Each structure stands twice: as C-alpha cells, then as structure tokens.
Amino acid sequence: MRYLVFSDIHSNAEAFERFLAQKKARNVDKILFLGDLVGYGPDPDAVITLFRELPHLKAVRGNHDKVIADLESSALFNPAAAFSAEWSKLKISPANLQYLKKLAKGPQVIDRFVTICHGSTFDEDYYVFSQFEATESFRFMNTSIGFFGHTHFPIIYYLRNDKLDVVPLTENARIKLDRNTRYLINPGSIGQPRDKNPTSSYIIFDSGKMEISFNRFGYEVARTQKKIRDAGLPELLASRLEAGV
Ligand code: ZN
Secondary structure (H helix, E strand, O other): EEEEEEEEOOOOHHHHHHHOOHHHHHOOOOOOOOOOOOOOOOOHHHHHHHHHHHOOOOOOHHHHHHOOOOOOOOOOOOOHHHHHHHHHHHHOOOHHHHHHHHEEEEEEEEEEEEEOOOOOOOOOOOOOOOOOHHHHHHHHEEEEEEEOOOOOOOOEEEEEEEEEEEEEOOOEEEEEEOOOOOOEOOOOOOOOOOOOOOEEEEEEEEEOOOOEEEEOOOOHHHHHHHHHOOOOHHHHHHHHHHHHH
C-alpha cells in the first residue's frame, strides 16, 4: 500500500496545484492530510475546492481550519494569523465553509499501521518541536507509525528499545523503516515551508517495502506573494515564503 502524506497547504493554490501535478504523488492507495488547508495564504476557497476532489482521502483539521470554520476564536493567534483568518472567512463559499467545519478532529487511526494528527497524538494544537514533546506523543499512539504536521518542519522521530532518536529529512531521502521501531513523521509543509528551504515537501510511505521517501518541489512563489500583497494581507506572509521561514 502506498500512502501520500502531506500537510499545511495554507491557502497556497500555486503550491497545491504543483503538488497535485507531481508524478510521484499519483498511483497511491491512500491520501493522508494532516491539517491546515487554509489560513495565511490568498486562495482559501480555491484550495478547498481542489482538495474536495481528492480520492481515497483521510484528513484531520488544523488549528487554522478550526478558527476559520468559526469553531474557535482567533484570540490566541498572532496578529498576522488572526488578520488572515478573519479575511479568509469572507472569501470562502458557504458550501466550502461547511466542508471545513466538518473536517475530523485528530488523532485519527487510519489502519493497523498508521495514525494521523495535526499537532500531537494527545492534543491537536500541541507542537512537537523537541524530543521531549515527541516522547509525550508516542505515549498516546497505538500504531507503529504516526504522521503529524503543525510545525511545518520535516523530521522523523523514532523510538527503539525505549530510546528516542531523530532522523533529519533531506531532499530525496529514502528511509527504510524497521518493524520493531515506532515512528513519528512530519512531511513538512506544502504551502508555507519553515525549514529555511522555500520548496514544498511531502512524503510517500510504502507499507510493502516499509520505506519512506521524502520529496520536494518548487512552485511560483512570486505569484503567490503578489496575490498576498494585492489582497492587502500582512507583508510578513508574503516575504516569509521566499525565505522558507
Ligand atoms: Zn500550519
């Protein structure tokens, strides 16, 4: 079984369209999305419309999806995130807003191998940025593999014989998984990469070969930036895209 795993599109239509055109992203058996379809970017409605057409899809909601669907207030967001959330609410069609509202809360167990969540396995909004937080997240996971998003930072944490370690994900990395090891894996972000590399990233997990492949691709950043500026969204949301931060 081949799983396509991706996260954090953040209303970036240029990156999302380029992702959908990736040859490697086709011929998969399951598509797993880890949350934050919208927020920050200039194309919330177009992104939801495209997303809804995906086949074999299992998805969880992100914190931005929740706020923009009016399930939570934007009071805890930083000013740029809050501004873009309020702006996004006005740009999404009623049918797409309904769809956003109904996105599942994580974690979701996909099958006997895989769990997906946005932040962590015990709290959808909790950031897993360190080994300490990864250890907590392993405690609340019942499958051997978990995929998470939220940090926009591609990484693999693994737990073998009660020892936790980390594998960085470098471009085109192929990593063999061990059946006696547990993994928490972040594919990075489609629409707002933050690991100082502005290219988008995603993962393919092949459960037959027990292998993860990590893939990156570029998109027309300047076009997305222009849309952000033309819409009057905060400048930070445009400038960070080319720095990948
Ligand atoms: Zn996000």
